[in-house]
């Protein structure tokens with residue numbers, strides 16, 4: 001019924017082409033409430049698995065991907081990408097793409113998830129009561145004499161105190177807020193706490209100088225990730241374009257090289273729109289990565305490349321998950 005070439009084409013469509021991995025941080029830390037860190041030891045194990053069993057490939061070499069190709073990417077632009085990850089990438093000769101949110105460069109702005117963690121989870125004292133308007137309703141928390149939460153607590157542990165509850169509710173709320181509303185809510189919280197939230201330095205971002213050094217690495221490609229880690233689906237076309245294009249321009253100014261790839265902040269199907277993809281295409285981006293799992297089949301749109309989020313797994317767990325993805 002089918003000719004041989006048609007059967008070959010159908011087979012090609014169903015053979016997993018490649019897997020793109022999504023990391024955020026490579027660091028040893030007890031405090032990782034969003035589960036964004038992979039320890040350097042585990043990361044080295046992951047890279048060893050990639051080097052020995054797969055075909056590590058750059059994101060930009062999409063045309064030459066084949067079954068078994070694996071691409072390493074990082075989101076946001078934490079300094080530990082350069083300090084901890086690059087030496088291990090070099091050791092195993094693994095290329096990688098690092099998507100940088102320009103507003104975070106040099107810690108000019110901090111992401112709300114880090115600021116909220118410093119404030120609600122780990123600050124020594126909090127004012128007794130917080131009352132905030134959220135989505136047209138008033139939300140209130142009583143903190144009483146609660147001290148900082150256990151450093152090992154993370155979002156999968158559930159909540160057992162007002163600090164954890166406020167942290168998770170506000171993270172959810174701000175993820176779904178347009179940039180202006182997010183800025184306003186954070187300003188209200190800083191005023192309520194009576195201070196700015198000092199960065200402990202444990203979770204700092206790349207400086208301009210470090211970003212330049214990163215871009216000079218032979219196998220590292222820098223990608224765009226907006227100016228303000230914006231939830232693009234909530235913005236007008238003009239605002240989306242500005243977040244995308246100005247973020248890229250600043251990266252190009254700092255790194256002195258063209259930036260051709262993009263990763264959607266948050267990256268779920270609800271955090272960007274068709275319009276966002278059209279803007280990226282029109283502005284000459286080569287591809288865009290999402291944050292939902294899946295292998296890259298030849299028919300996948302290059303503006304919705306799926307990625308597998310990698311957690312702090314041992315090398316064995318990483319190997320078995322990757323084998324499952326690419327079976």
Ligand SMILES: [Zn+2]
Nearest residue numbers: 075076265266
């Ligand atoms: Zn991000």
